[in-house]
Amino acid sequence: MLSAVAEKSGTLELGADPARLARRAVGDVLKAAQQLVKEKDGTAERVHTLRRACRSASVVLDLLGSALNERAVERVQKVMRKMRRRAGRVRDLDVHVKIASELLGEKGQPRSLQREIEEERPVHEHALLEYVERVTPARLRRLRARLARAEETDPLAIRKQVARRAGRWIDRANRVLSRPLPEDQALHDLRIDLKKLRVSLRVLRDLGTTGTKRKEEIIAGAARHLGRFHDVATLRERLEARTDAGLPEIAQLIRRLRTEEGNSVVAARDSLRKLRRG
Numbered sequence: 001m002l003s004a005v006a007e008k009s010g011t012l013e014l015g016a017d018p019a020r021l022a023r024r025a026v027g028d029v030l031k032a033a034q035q036l037v038k039e040k041d042g043t044a045e046r047v048h049t050l051r052r053a054c055r056s057a058s059v060v061l062d063l064l065g066s067a068l069n070e071r072a073v074e075r076v077q078k079v080m081r082k083m084r085r086r087a088g089r090v091r092d093l094d095v096h097v098k099i100a101s102e103l104l105g106e107k108g109q110p111r112s113l114q115r116e117i118e119e120e121r122p123v124h125e126h127a128l129l130e131y132v133e134r135v136t137p138a139r140l141r142r143l144r145a146r147l148a149r150a151e152e153t154d155p156l157a158i159r160k161q162v163a164r165r166a167g168r169w170i171d172r173a174n175r176v177l178s179r180p181l182p183e184d185q186a187l188h189d190l191r192i193d194l195k196k197l198r199v200s201l202r203v204l205r206d207l208g209t210t211g212t213k214r215k216e217e218i219i220a221g222a223a224r225h226l227g228r229f230h231d232v233a234t235l236r237e238r239l240e241a242r243t244d245a246g247l248p249e250i251a252q253l254i255r256r257l258r259t260e261e262g263n264s265v266v267a268a269r270d271s272l273r274k275l276r277r278g
Helices: 002-007 018-039 044-063 070-108 111-135 138-145 155-177 184-206 213-240 248-277
Strands: none
Touching: 018 044, 018 070, 018 111, 018 138, 044 070, 044 111, 044 155, 044 184, 070 111, 070 138, 070 213, 070 248, 155 184, 155 248, 184 213, 213 248
16 A cells, blocks of 8 residues: 555665755755756756756755754745746746647647747746846855754654655545546646655655665656646646637647546556555
8 A cells, every 4th residue: 555655664874864865955956057057048858857856855855854954944945936936937838839749740739829838938938047047056055055953863753754744645645546536636736745755755765764666666657647637737728718719720639638638647547556556
């Protein structure tokens, strides 16, 4: 069952220092931000890398909060939230164009949607680059150095704390999966929970817990399918809100998107069955 994931034991002596794990996670954000500033070009890949690093680091800091400097964590989280939000706006536009092209092909892609996104993306890309240049690398580097607390923390207590958080995400996932037809919002929330759960399992492994890696891979697969569901659903909602939603090419794309939403949910359920069997 999923609940067994949070109960694995391990060797504390082999685990990494929580503050070092936190600095490493923020270091990934710093590296991605520096690359963006250096190239001054928010390509889809660079934006996705930055957004993913911010999300992972945010979960790590949240999980290890009691072992870190509270004020430094709060300030780093604030910077990463703003960065992730700006990167998310760019990433959503990139994904929407990609999905529309996949389902209809370049020739069938609604030109009005393409033009709309082409005009909107540079605005959000500029906002992202401007913010990243303002906060990195110096500010993030200083904040990262302040994450460690002056007093020592009990590694066993930290690992139990992370395991409890993982257990809560597992329980919430089970509640959603027990429903024959979960609502869209429940599936969106489950996607976020699974991403947090995957990071928490990785942190547990870094802290010395064994037997999590295979489950991390399964959870990543389920989260990827639910991510596809989220991307497709948000594009469908965007199209349904348009004044030209009744045009044949738009209506055709909306129908294809609804089918793809269902397929993504089925694929996610299949992945999570593997986790339960595991």
